[in-house]
Amino acid sequence: MGRQWLHAKRAIVNLKKGQVVQKLVKEISVAAKLGGADVAANARLFAAVEKARKASVTREVIERAIKKGAGVGDEKMTLEHIVFEGYAPHKVPVIVEVMTDNNNRTSSDIRVIFRRGQLGGAGSNKFLFDHVGIVEAHHPDKASDLEAAAIECGADNFEPLTHEQNDDIPEGVAGARFTTDRTAVHAASTWLTKNGWTVITSEIGYVAKMFPELNDADRADVGEFLQELEDHDDVLRVWAAVK
Secondary structure (H helix, E strand, O other), rough: HHHHHHHHHHHHHHHHHHHHHHHHHHHHHHHHHOOOOOOHHHHHHHHHHHHHHOOOHHHHHHHHHHHHHOOOOOOOHHHEEEEEEEEEHHHHEEEEEEEEEEHHHHHHHHHHHHHHHHEEEEOOOHHHHEEEEEEEEEEEEOOHHHHHHHHOOOOEEEEEEEOOOOOOOOOOOOOEEEEEEEHHHHHHHHHHHHOOEEEEEEEEEEEEEOOOOOOOOHHHHHHHHHHHHHHHHOEEEEEEOOO
């Protein structure tokens, strides 16, 4: 029984790893489609490629994903970008970004997941979020001045990030999430990179303005719902008003 469970556990881990790699490759293609194939000039693409390399995605796969997103070569990207708005259990606002080659299939899947919450129409809860640029990065110097870095890179706000909050941040270093104007994401990422920071996320996204009060049981319930969304192959990003 123990040996059978070990094999089952390994299968689950391998499946999760495959899903992560698939999402990383899709993110590379999306970043190339939205911002061009030049890694040095596309902060989102640069961050996506770095994540893929850390996950041991091969150079060949990365290059093919970039070409596909940029429309170079035989493969063309036909994915459609869709945004769903709604509420997780306990009335937690959620925005879900999807990239899909089959709108009907994906929309049906998302509706099924939202049976545990409430799926709204377009514009039903975007007003509860700020649509901003988001740059997450870390610096080897634990005593690094986050406020000074935020000012210098042109961020409007910042908050410290730890390894527990984002496992892409090594333990014992200075991590931070910088929020910028949507037009300033690349400039902020470029400054941080040139000044000793390692950028792990660079994108335009949604930051909640307010956070509902949740007890531990409610938080666990919301967490399960959000994880189910994250696990869907076509879901690119999930933004939720939960700390």
